[in-house]
Amino acid sequence: MEYEAVIGMEVHVEINTKSKVFCACSTHFSAPANTNVCPICLGMPGVLPVLNREMVNKSVAAGLALNCTISRWSKLDRKNYFYPDMAKNYQISQYDLPLCSNGHLDIEVDGQPKSIGITRAHMEEDTARNTHTLGGGQSGVDFNRSGVPLLEIVTEPDLRSAQDAYAYLTALKQILQYLDVSDCNMEEGSLRAEANISVRPKGASVFGTKTEVKNVASFSGVMKAIEYEIKRQVELIESGGAVEQETRGWDPDRGITFTQRKKESAHDYRYFPEPDLVPVVVDAAWEQRIRESLPELPLPRKHRFMEQYGLSDYDANVLTGTQAMADYFEAAVQADADAKKTANWIMGDLQALLTEAKADISACNVTPACLAEMIRMINDNTISGKIAKEVLAEMFVSGKSPKQIVEEKGLVQITDASAIEGIVRQVLADNPQQVEQFKAGKDRVVGFLVGQVMKASRGKANPEKVNEILRNELAK
Amino acid sequence: MGKISTKDVEYVAGLAQLALDDAAKERLAREMDEILSYMDKLNELDTANVEPMMHAMEMTNVFREDVVGESLPREIALRDAPQHDGEYFIVPKILDTEGSA
Amino acid sequence: MTAWHEKTAHEIRNAVRARHVSAAEVAESYLNRIAAVDPKVDSYTQVWADFARAQAARVDEKIARGEDAGRLAGVPIGIKEVICTKQGHTTCSSRILEGYQSPHDATIIRKLEAEGAVFLGKLNMDEFAMGSSTENSAIKTTRNPWNLRCVPGGSSGGSAAAVAADLCAFSLGSDTGGSIRQPACLCGCVGIKPTYGRVSRYGLVAFASSLDQIGPLTKDVEDAALALNVLCGKDAMDATSANLPVPDFTQALTGDIRGLRIGMPVECFTESLGAEMREKVLSAIEVLKGQGAEVVEVSLPTLDYALAVYYIICTAEASANLARFDGVRYGFRHPAAGDVREMYVKTKTAAFGPEVRRRIMLGTYVLSSGYYDAYYLKAQKVRRLIKEDFDRAFTKCDIIVTPTSPTPAFEFGAKTADPLEMYLSDIYTISTNLATLPGISVPCGLCASGLPAGVQFMAKPFDEATLLRVAHCYEKNSGITLGKAPIA
Ligand SMILES: [Mg+2]
Numbered sequence A: 001m002e003y004e005a006v007i008g009m010e011v012h013v014e015i016n017t018k019s020k021v022f023c024a025c026s027t028h029f030s031a032p033a034n035t036n037v038c039p040i041c042l043g044m045p046g047v048l049p050v051l052n053r054e055m056v057n058k059s060v061a062a063g064l065a066l067n068c069t070i071s072r073w074s075k076l077d078r079k080n081y082f083y084p085d086m087a088k089n090y091q092i093s094q095y096d097l098p099l100c101s102n103g104h105l106d107i108e109v110d111g112q113p114k115s116i117g118i119t120r121a122h123m124e125e126d127t128a129r130n131t132h133t134l135g136g137g138q139s140g141v142d143f144n145r146s147g148v149p150l151l152e153i154v155t156e157p158d159l160r161s162a163q164d165a166y167a168y169l170t171a172l173k174q175i176l177q178y179l180d181v182s183d184c185n186m187e188e189g190s191l192r193a194e195a196n197i198s199v200r201p202k203g204a205s206v207f208g209t210k211t212e213v214k215n216v217a218s219f220s221g222v223m224k225a226i227e228y229e230i231k232r233q234v235e236l237i238e239s240g241g242a243v244e245q246e247t248r249g250w251d252p253d254r255g256i257t258f259t260q261r262k263k264e265s266a267h268d269y270r271y272f273p274e275p276d277l278v279p280v281v282v283d284a285a286w287e288q289r290i291r292e293s294l295p296e297l298p299l300p301r302k303h304r305f306m307e308q309y310g311l312s313d314y315d316a317n318v319l320t321g322t323q324a325m326a327d328y329f330e331a332a333v334q335a336d337a338d339a340k341k342t343a344n345w346i347m348g349d350l351q352a353l354l355t356e357a358k359a360d361i362s363a364c365n366v367t368p369a370c371l372a373e374m375i376r377m378i379n380d381n382t383i384s385g386k387i388a389k390e391v392l393a394e395m396f397v398s399g400k401s402p403k404q405i406v407e408e409k410g411l412v413q414i415t416d417a418s419a420i421e422g423i424v425r426q427v428l429a430d431n432p433q434q435v436e437q438f439k440a441g442k443d444r445v446v447g448f449l450v451g452q453v454m455k456a457s458r459g460k461a462n463p464e465k466v467n468e469i470l471r472n473e474l475a476k
Numbered sequence B: 001m002g003k004i005s006t007k008d009v010e011y012v013a014g015l016a017q018l019a020l021d022d023a024a025k026e027r028l029a030r031e032m033d034e035i036l037s038y039m040d041k042l043n044e045l046d047t048a049n050v051e052p053m054m055h056a057m058e059m060t061n062v063f064r065e066d067v068v069g070e071s072l073p074r075e076i077a078l079r080d081a082p083q084h085d086g087e088y089f090i091v092p093k094i095l096d097t098e099g100s101a
Numbered sequence C: 001m002t003a004w005h006e007k008t009a010h011e012i013r014n015a016v017r018a019r020h021v022s023a024a025e026v027a028e029s030y031l032n033r034i035a036a037v038d039p040k041v042d043s044y045t046q047v048w049a050d051f052a053r054a055q056a057a058r059v060d061e062k063i064a065r066g067e068d069a070g071r072l073a074g075v076p077i078g079i080k081e082v083i084c085t086k087q088g089h090t091t092c093s094s095r096i097l098e099g100y101q102s103p104h105d106a107t108i109i110r111k112l113e114a115e116g117a118v119f120l121g122k123l124n125m126d127e128f129a130m131g132s133s134t135e136n137s138a139i140k141t142t143r144n145p146w147n148l149r150c151v152p153g154g155s156s157g158g159s160a161a162a163v164a165a166d167l168c169a170f171s172l173g174s175d176t177g178g179s180i181r182q183p184a185c186l187c188g189c190v191g192i193k194p195t196y197g198r199v200s201r202y203g204l205v206a207f208a209s210s211l212d213q214i215g216p217l218t219k220d221v222e223d224a225a226l227a228l229n230v231l232c233g234k235d236a237m238d239a240t241s242a243n244l245p246v247p248d249f250t251q252a253l254t255g256d257i258r259g260l261r262i263g264m265p266v267e268c269f270t271e272s273l274g275a276e277m278r279e280k281v282l283s284a285i286e287v288l289k290g291q292g293a294e295v296v297e298v299s300l301p302t303l304d305y306a307l308a309v310y311y312i313i314c315t316a317e318a319s320a321n322l323a324r325f326d327g328v329r330y331g332f333r334h335p336a337a338g339d340v341r342e343m344y345v346k347t348k349t350a351a352f353g354p355e356v357r358r359r360i361m362l363g364t365y366v367l368s369s370g371y372y373d374a375y376y377l378k379a380q381k382v383r384r385l386i387k388e389d390f391d392r393a394f395t396k397c398d399i400i401v402t403p404t405s406p407t408p409a410f411e412f413g414a415k416t417a418d419p420l421e422m423y424l425s426d427i428y429t430i431s432t433n434l435a436t437l438p439g440i441s442v443p444c445g446l447c448a449s450g451l452p453a454g455v456q457f458m459a460k461p462f463d464e465a466t467l468l469r470v471a472h473c474y475e476k477n478s479g480i481t482l483g484k485a486p487i488a
């Protein structure tokens, strides 16, 4: 029998506000344990939460980018359960009236468009971190993350494969980064993804029993865990077994999922409206202000790049990968550089330099204007493409303009025919054997001679001119 | 016995993280039963079209601005902890993996 | 000359500012009084003698330098155990917070200190403010200064007893369902619960967040106005605090209530009200009539449901508010726990008293899966009906008058066996909390038993000015002086 997988995702992202969601502690990631804490985020007696306005702004921005309806009236609720990472033993979250609901995210899987329904996106607070590395079976609790703002984004069960899930997570991360809503850094825990996975005979309308895979540390891990889980469930059913509803973990070393928690008595979270906070009312004007501040989102931008600049699907995809990259590209093009050449330089040499330096394009020494200038210098034969590589590397280090570098290092291309003729004649005189071979009909030897000329000019001779003059001289 | 059984009491005590011996369970079942039966008088009122009063104040949109303020010095944060190591609050073994956002 | 501890807060303040007495002398007078009398009353859980002396010295220094020493310059006050103070401990009279040292002061503590108040120490209460007799304290038993065999009321029993026995000029209490007004009534002092949102709750350890308010217990109405002038106002740390201007309440005490309409809810004056209480409250109404107020009958048909609504909402909120006491970050932790779950269970079971455990159980139950709609949601709906009843009544009147408590102070143990019977002590006070209204209890004479009785006035939300004006006018014209509590 043929099976299909039904997958829904729950993603928690930390909203990148400066201060926590209900107190003024810093959200900074790498502070020493229990130093970004105060009576409020420690849940001390007598404290009260006050909602960070920026949390609402950023959550609405995310909701709008996910095509959600923004609730005109929403509230916060208490979700009650006991765990040592909970400062109050309830989490302030949103239950029946989430800030954002009923949206969708358009993704592309293997070039095919697909729309993933977004059930809801709601505001809540992050919990503390437990460390289990202490002796005697004891645990340590660090409350620095307690009260960091979280947006929980829940999809419809619209995903059908690990590839779908990967594309969804990638697109989601890209959008949230474009919006400057979250850093989406999985290693730092600012994005956490859980997948609900079930399988059913293809074409069936009822859902199979689902398992929930948690605590996966990377997108590729999520993909592998889903693939494994689909295979496991299908094999289980094929062999006459039944899938049990449970929470499963992912072991990246062994490449398997494993039972973490069996379905116990259903959770009884005793949600009720948070009496310490007042309702959040996002009126049409507020929503509109945020809507107007949204940047162009990655997918539409990619399509515009293809149309406007004649870029390939692949190139447009890479260049819209981050907002910084896309902005950089457009700034360079607007500084009067050829779009395709700009794309090649960014994706090729510049990216290589960035990768090696582990740097981000937004903090790059090479300004878009300088890159554009360099490309123009290639076009008007001031420098060769080869020299340009050297110039770019120097720009990357010093931040100087290409003109300045070319002048300082005397890298201006030699296009003057008489100067090149001089070098060519010297090379021919130094290599009589190769000249003989050419005359004997061995055309390939020209390449060697061109190389010798370039070497003698220290790369500055215009290669086309060299070729032309060399052939002329040989023909003499 | 009325609407609350000792089993119900046991379930609720589990949620509330309380331990009750049999005598306490029975007494609580009796007391809760009496109080909840008293509360049942609310069913005399038709509230089908009544908006619940979810908040005491009729205010909306009270926010703080996103500005970082002072946190507690760590020694003060940890001062009242039954057990700490100068950096972390220390708790006994965590057996189950339940929890977290 | 009367001793300073017998004077009111405004008398002390005026004398200190006029340099008729030093703040240090006043503080000493109270500290001596506490040493002499509190062993009988047991209202204080902690006395901060040195701290109070230092505060008083600072006030005197300011005055010596010719600076403004504040609106409560040199006024010695006592603080309910439920209010967070950096000084001393904040225990909520519970074993679970034994020795707990708060890292922060409540907003009102800072305000009071800035106005020159002197803190004598902290006052006993029912554990986590749950109770109507202060018998639920894990620390000690506070006695009623009018009859030491009787309870002082609760949960602010220590706050009421201390004022009645001249152990502070005024005290701070908290009121979730009557916890300021009922003990004030039972101890023969004035107690006011401001409108929900009037006074910042930041630093008040939460019992029921949508009902709790801080307020003063005072020797007279003028002191209540004086205290509210300092306590009220928007606080950025409390999202539910109202952003409204605070009038000078002492200016509202004009003595003129001509034309004011006093509403008598028919539901509060049925046969179930004892003859003695009825007679006292009715004569209070006569006093107001005599001052030119108009008396109208109003109806609060849903009042009968208030107690049920109250005990659903307050226990539900309390079950979440008290979840944080788990032995992880502060307070008591049971020493014999092998794992975290065991730690929670043993800690909570050992360190919460029976009434707190009962309310946590009730609150957990009414929120639990399958019961939320039947209890919690239903209660929220009826809470709105109750509020609407009051809104309607207040179109016909400016002030509503009722008894404060159905009975005067009762003997220890009289109601501890039956929780529901104890809950009925709050029958006249809880509806103001549900409807978020301000309410005040003013003494209206002594019962035949020699115990004080109180009359309660309520006003529209944020109309404390009218409330205080009526209470003050009544106090000045009732011809009633209770005299000093015998402390025997
Ligand atoms: Mg969540």
Ligand SMILES: [Zn+2]
Residues within 6 Å of the ligand: A020, A023, A024, A025, A036, A037, A038, A039, A040, A041, A042, A147
């Ligand atoms: Zn904090």
